[in-house]
Amino acid sequence: MKNSIKVFAPATVANVVCGFDVLGFAVNEPGDEVEMRFTDTQGVVIKRITGDDGRLPLDAAKNTVSASVQHYLKHINRLDVGVEIELHKKMPIGSGLGSSSASTVAGLFAINKLMGDLLTPTELVPFAMKGEELACGYGHADNVAPALLGGFVLIRSYEPLDVISLPTPVGMYAAIVYPEVDVPTKDARQMIRSKVALKDAVTQWGNVAGLVSGLFMNDFDLIGRSMKDVLVEPTRSILIPGFEEMRKLAMDNGAIGFGISGSGPSVFALTKDEETAKIITKAQQQHLHKININSKAFVSPVNAEGPKIM
Amino acid sequence: MKNSIKVFAPATVANVVCGFDVLGFAVNEPGDEVEMRFTDTQGVVIKRITGDDGRLPLDAAKNTVSASVQHYLKHINRLDVGVEIELHKKMPIGSGLGSSSASTVAGLFAINKLMGDLLTPTELVPFAMKGEELACGYGHADNVAPALLGGFVLIRSYEPLDVISLPTPVGMYAAIVYPEVDVPTKDARQMIRSKVALKDAVTQWGNVAGLVSGLFMNDFDLIGRSMKDVLVEPTRSILIPGFEEMRKLAMDNGAIGFGISGSGPSVFALTKDEETAKIITKAQQQHLHKININSKAFVSPVNAEGPKIM
Structure with a gap:
C-alpha cells in the first residue's frame, strides 16, 4: 500500500444548458490537486491550502475535502487512520465550474487509492455529495459525478442515487x-x-x-x-x-x-x-x-x- | 404508378410513462388498414368505414384520414387528383392506443406511396399532426411519429418540429x-x-x-x-x-x-x-x-x- 499520493480532479460543467440538476461533463483543465499522506496521528487534517487567497477553511470539519474524506473513512470503518492533506487550488472559486467538487473529488479519489480502491468511482459519488452539501448548502451530484467518472454523466435519480455514464463525443x-x-x-x-x-x-x-x-x-x-x-x-x-x-x-x-x-x-x-x-x-x-x-x-x-x- | 394500395399502420403507445408529449413507440398489433385507389373524379372521398360501429364521420372534411390526405395533396400541389378511401378500423377507438393516428398514418402512407414516395416518413409527420388536431383538438406527434417511423421515437421539439428515431431494444x-x-x-x-x-x-x-x-x-x-x-x-x-x-x-x-x-x-x-x-x-x-x-x-x-x- 502506498503511503502518499498526488491526485488531479477536473473542473466540470453542470446542467449542460437543458439538464438542470441531472447532467454534467468534465474538462481536462482547469482542475484541483490534492496531496495526501498517511500520518501516525489518528484523524484527518488539512496541512496546507495554496491558490485560494485564504478563502477556504483549514478546519478539517468545515473543509469539503477533509469532511468528505472523513465520511469515507467512517463508512469503511477506518476512523483509526491518520491522514494529512494539501489542497492546491488551480481553478477559480465560485466560478460555476465545480471548484469545490474538483477539490472534494481529488481528495476522495486519493484516499480511496491509498486504502486500496475499496470503492468504485460511482460508489464515491454520495461521499462527494456530502462535500457539496457543506460547500453550497445543497448536495447536488451534477459536478461531482462527472468529476469522478469523466465525460458526460446523467444523474437519473437522486433518491435512490442512479448515476449513468454517457458517451463522450469524439473530438469535442x-x-x-x-x-x-x-x-x-x-x-x-x-x-x-x-x-x-x-x-x-x-x-x-x-x-x-x-x-x-x-x-x-x-x-x-x-x-x-x-x-x-x-x-x-x-x-x-x-x-x-x-x-x-x-x-x-x-x-x-x-x-x-x-x-x-x-x-x-x-x-x-x-x-x-x-x-x-x-x-x-x-x-x-x-x-x-x-x-x-x-x-x-x-x-x-x-x-x-x-x-x-x- | 400503382392505381390502388392497401396499407396497415400500427397502434402506438404515447408518453412511455415519463416522456409526456415527447416519447412514443409503435407495436405490431393492433393497427388500422386503409384501402386507397385513384378515381376519375377530383377530390378525396371516404367510401366506406368498417369496424367503427358508425362512430367515425364519412364527411371527407371531418374524417382525419381524408382531411390529412387532402393536406398532403394540397402541399404537393396535386388537388386535381381523385382518391377514394376505405378505412378498416381494427382497433378500439378512444382507447389511448393512437387509434386516430393509426388511421391517419395509414392514409398518408398510402397516398404517398401512390404518388411515388414524394416525401419521407419524417416529412409526413406534420400532415399526420393535422389529423390529430382534427381528432382530439391538439396536434400532438407522439402517436403519429412512431406510427410513421416505427420503434421508439422522440419528438425533441414541436417548434420547429424535430423528430428523432431511437433504437428499438432487441426482443422487447x-x-x-x-x-x-x-x-x-x-x-x-x-x-x-x-x-x-x-x-x-x-x-x-x-x-x-x-x-x-x-x-x-x-x-x-x-x-x-x-x-x-x-x-x-x-x-x-x-x-x-x-x-x-x-x-x-x-x-x-x-x-x-x-x-x-x-x-x-x-x-x-x-x-x-x-x-x-x-x-x-x-x-x-x-x-x-x-x-x-x-x-x-x-x-x-x-x-x-x-x-x-x-
Missing part, C-alpha cells in the same frame, strides 16, 4: 470563459422559480432527451439543437455580464451550443475542435474587456477519464 | 390491456395541471434521459427504473379502473415497466419476452373481469418498421 472541445464577478451558488438557486409551466417543462425534457440522444449518436448538430434552456437560463443569465453578446460570439464563430456553466458566472461553448474553441474564448474575452470585466478562459477537450494520479 | 414486447371505459383525450388533458413543481420536473427529465439512455444501451433494467411519472400519472390513473392492481400484477410478473398508454384508459407493460407479456395481460384481464370491467388485450413485439403495404 469545451470553450469556457469565467467573467470575474461574484454569483454565489445559493443566490443563483434562489432566483429560480419553484413552479414552472408544464409546457416549458415539456420543452425542457424534449431537449434533455435530444441532448442525450445526440451524445449516443455522436450527432453534434442534434446536441446543439438540444442545448436550449427555457426555464433557468432566462433568469440566471441576468447575473452574467455580456451574456447575450457572448452567446452571439460563440454561435457566430461555429459553436455547437452555448450556455451557463452550472449556476454561473462562467459560460461555456461546445465546439468541434480546439481552434474554434480558441477563437470563441478570445472573442468573448475581448468583449468582456470592452465592458470592463476581467475574465479567465479555458480551452480543453471534454475529459473522458475523471481524476488521475499525478 | 409490449403487453397492452384496454379496459373498456370511456376516457376522452380532451378530458384526460384537462385533468393535468398547467403548473408543476420544478423539483418534479427535474425528476421527470432525469427519467426521460434515463429511458433514452436505456434504449441506446439496450439496458432493460435502466429502461424500467426510468419508467416513472410523478407529474401526469398520479392524476390520470384515477380514471382507470384497477390501475394500481394492474401495475402490481405487471411488476410482480416480471415487467420491465408499466404505465398508462397515452391518455388512457389502456395500460401497457414492457417485457423481455412474449411469454411474460401474455402472463401479465392474462392476470390483468382476470382482475378487470373480477371488478366487472370488460377488456381487450394485445401482446406484440415493439414495432420496428412503421406502416406496411399489405
Whole structure:
C-alpha cells in the first residue's frame, strides 16, 4: 500500500444548458490537486491550502475535502487512520465550474487509492455529495459525478442515487470563459422559480432527451439543437455580464451550443475542435474587456477519464 | 404508378410513462388498414368505414384520414387528383392506443406511396399532426411519429418540429390491456395541471434521459427504473379502473415497466419476452373481469418498421 499520493480532479460543467440538476461533463483543465499522506496521528487534517487567497477553511470539519474524506473513512470503518492533506487550488472559486467538487473529488479519489480502491468511482459519488452539501448548502451530484467518472454523466435519480455514464463525443472541445464577478451558488438557486409551466417543462425534457440522444449518436448538430434552456437560463443569465453578446460570439464563430456553466458566472461553448474553441474564448474575452470585466478562459477537450494520479 | 394500395399502420403507445408529449413507440398489433385507389373524379372521398360501429364521420372534411390526405395533396400541389378511401378500423377507438393516428398514418402512407414516395416518413409527420388536431383538438406527434417511423421515437421539439428515431431494444414486447371505459383525450388533458413543481420536473427529465439512455444501451433494467411519472400519472390513473392492481400484477410478473398508454384508459407493460407479456395481460384481464370491467388485450413485439403495404 502506498503511503502518499498526488491526485488531479477536473473542473466540470453542470446542467449542460437543458439538464438542470441531472447532467454534467468534465474538462481536462482547469482542475484541483490534492496531496495526501498517511500520518501516525489518528484523524484527518488539512496541512496546507495554496491558490485560494485564504478563502477556504483549514478546519478539517468545515473543509469539503477533509469532511468528505472523513465520511469515507467512517463508512469503511477506518476512523483509526491518520491522514494529512494539501489542497492546491488551480481553478477559480465560485466560478460555476465545480471548484469545490474538483477539490472534494481529488481528495476522495486519493484516499480511496491509498486504502486500496475499496470503492468504485460511482460508489464515491454520495461521499462527494456530502462535500457539496457543506460547500453550497445543497448536495447536488451534477459536478461531482462527472468529476469522478469523466465525460458526460446523467444523474437519473437522486433518491435512490442512479448515476449513468454517457458517451463522450469524439473530438469535442469545451470553450469556457469565467467573467470575474461574484454569483454565489445559493443566490443563483434562489432566483429560480419553484413552479414552472408544464409546457416549458415539456420543452425542457424534449431537449434533455435530444441532448442525450445526440451524445449516443455522436450527432453534434442534434446536441446543439438540444442545448436550449427555457426555464433557468432566462433568469440566471441576468447575473452574467455580456451574456447575450457572448452567446452571439460563440454561435457566430461555429459553436455547437452555448450556455451557463452550472449556476454561473462562467459560460461555456461546445465546439468541434480546439481552434474554434480558441477563437470563441478570445472573442468573448475581448468583449468582456470592452465592458470592463476581467475574465479567465479555458480551452480543453471534454475529459473522458475523471481524476488521475499525478 | 400503382392505381390502388392497401396499407396497415400500427397502434402506438404515447408518453412511455415519463416522456409526456415527447416519447412514443409503435407495436405490431393492433393497427388500422386503409384501402386507397385513384378515381376519375377530383377530390378525396371516404367510401366506406368498417369496424367503427358508425362512430367515425364519412364527411371527407371531418374524417382525419381524408382531411390529412387532402393536406398532403394540397402541399404537393396535386388537388386535381381523385382518391377514394376505405378505412378498416381494427382497433378500439378512444382507447389511448393512437387509434386516430393509426388511421391517419395509414392514409398518408398510402397516398404517398401512390404518388411515388414524394416525401419521407419524417416529412409526413406534420400532415399526420393535422389529423390529430382534427381528432382530439391538439396536434400532438407522439402517436403519429412512431406510427410513421416505427420503434421508439422522440419528438425533441414541436417548434420547429424535430423528430428523432431511437433504437428499438432487441426482443422487447409490449403487453397492452384496454379496459373498456370511456376516457376522452380532451378530458384526460384537462385533468393535468398547467403548473408543476420544478423539483418534479427535474425528476421527470432525469427519467426521460434515463429511458433514452436505456434504449441506446439496450439496458432493460435502466429502461424500467426510468419508467416513472410523478407529474401526469398520479392524476390520470384515477380514471382507470384497477390501475394500481394492474401495475402490481405487471411488476410482480416480471415487467420491465408499466404505465398508462397515452391518455388512457389502456395500460401497457414492457417485457423481455412474449411469454411474460401474455402472463401479465392474462392476470390483468382476470382482475378487470373480477371488478366487472370488460377488456381487450394485445401482446406484440415493439414495432420496428412503421406502416406496411399489405
